[in-house]
Each structure stands twice: as structure tokens, then as C-alpha cells.
Amino acid sequence: MTASEKVYASLRAAVLDGEFEPRQALKPQELATRHGVSLAVAREALLRLVGEGLAYRLPNRGFVVPDTGAERWQQIAETRSLVEPAALSLAVARGDLEWEAAVRAAYHRLAGTPFAVTGDWAEAHRLFHRTLLSGCGNDVVLETFDRLWTAGELARRWSFEANPTRDAAAEHEAIEQAVLARDADRAATLLRRHILYTAAVLL
Incomplete structure (x- = not known):
């Protein structure tokens, strides 16, 4: 290095x-x-x-260091709220049994990791969200997700600190259940709400 x-x-x-x-x-x-x-x-x-x-x-x-209320965080959240729910709908339509198994495993890892804004939980959180979209079959979408996720890391940290009572675990569980039920509309709606909530807390 x-x-x-x-x-x-x-x-x-x-x-x-x-x-x-x-x-x-x-x-x-x-x-x-x-x-x-x-x-x-x-x-x-x-x-x-x-x-x-x-x-x-x-x-x-x-x-x-950026400002917690920076317009950039809102723009990142807006972009994610447009891109990721659409990609998740594609994943629900296209994903196979291997993808379903990967979603279950990623959720299990996230649910079983002690919460912390950084470290193991943060990586499990990223992996869960990326695995949800991985069934879409579009590498450009996944590359876009990777860039936006990294750009929003600091906003996520501040958002959790601003509202430590947020039940993110329940949000993730609801998204996973909708995905595994192959309910694309509900899954996309829950994911969009999950994404926008982070930005709303910072405002």
C-alpha cells in the first residue's frame, strides 16, 4: 500500500x-x-x-467535511429512489432460485450482525441492498448502485445518529419478504420509502 x-x-x-x-x-x-x-x-x-x-x-x-443538510444528499437519495426500485422490480421478474437464496443469505447475515453504523453491520447492509438488485441482470445498474452507495455513506451514518430509534431491521425484513413473495410493486414501494427516509431525517 x-x-x-x-x-x-x-x-x-x-x-x-x-x-x-x-x-x-x-x-x-x-x-x-x-x-x-x-x-x-x-x-x-x-x-x-x-x-x-x-x-x-x-x-x-x-x-x-460535507454538511448534514447538503443538497447533495437529497439528490443522491432522489436518484437512488428512482433507480433502485425500478431495478428491484426487474430483479423480482428476472431473478432465479439462486438469486432468491442469495437474498435470503444476505438478509440473514444483516439480521444476525450487531448494529453499528460502520464496520461489519455497514458491510452487511451494503451487501443486502446490492444482492436485492443483483437479479436485475444489468451490470450498468449495479455499477451505478456501487457509486451512489459510496457517495451516500456519510449521509447514512448521520441519519442513523439523528434518529437512533428508527427500526431499520423491520424495514429490511419487510423488503425481503416482499421480494421473496415476488410482489414487485410492494417491494419497490418499500425500498423507495426506505431510501427517502434517510434523506428526510437529515432535513
Whole structure:
């Protein structure tokens, strides 16, 4: 792993773990000193965060952590609410028994993993959502999902913190049951509601 990759991985984890506040400045020189790397390496790592939506680059103001109420989160949620329910409807129509088994396994893993915004639960959460769509048979849709999921990671973390009483487990269970019942309309509706709720909490 290169120095830039190490700094990037460390910064990414720090942002997602809440070590920086919303709108807090991410100063390249301070980060370079902290990690014992050159200014160029620190800036390269920050630019990778910008590419993932985990940092903003503001004209003449450097880099900052995004704002919880940023319009970007609403746009990501809106895009997901259009793309993913449609893809899920295709998956319900096209998915075979192997896909059904994968959905069951992904849900079982998610339900059996202790909740945490980051770490094992976060990965199980991502895998469940991706597995739901994997039956659609469209690689472009899945690539789009991967990009949007990464871009929305910080928003999900803040949303769960803003509403810790949210029963996400029940939402996931309802989606899984609708999918396995091959009820495309209900599954798509539940998924759309699930996606938009995250953005609504941040508002």
C-alpha cells in the first residue's frame, strides 16, 4: 500500500467514524504533518475523498467535511429512489432460485450482525441492498448502485445518529419478504420509502 493509499484509508475511516464535524476544515498541511507525509500526498488523499463525496473542495477555502443538510444528499437519495426500485422490480421478474437464496443469505447475515453504523453491520447492509438488485441482470445498474452507495455513506451514518430509534431491521425484513413473495410493486414501494427516509431525517 502506498503512502497516499494509507493516508486516504485513514482519512476515510476518520470521516465515517465521526472524528470530524460537519463543515469542519480538512487542512492538507495539518494532515500531512499528522501522517508524516508530503503535502502533495495529503492533497491526493483528500481529492480521493472528494471523488467519493466524503469531502468538498471549496474555491479559495480548501477542503471541508460535507454538511448534514447538503443538497447533495437529497439528490443522491432522489436518484437512488428512482433507480433502485425500478431495478428491484426487474430483479423480482428476472431473478432465479439462486438469486432468491442469495437474498435470503444476505438478509440473514444483516439480521444476525450487531448494529453499528460502520464496520461489519455497514458491510452487511451494503451487501443486502446490492444482492436485492443483483437479479436485475444489468451490470450498468449495479455499477451505478456501487457509486451512489459510496457517495451516500456519510449521509447514512448521520441519519442513523439523528434518529437512533428508527427500526431499520423491520424495514429490511419487510423488503425481503416482499421480494421473496415476488410482489414487485410492494417491494419497490418499500425500498423507495426506505431510501427517502434517510434523506428526510437529515432535513
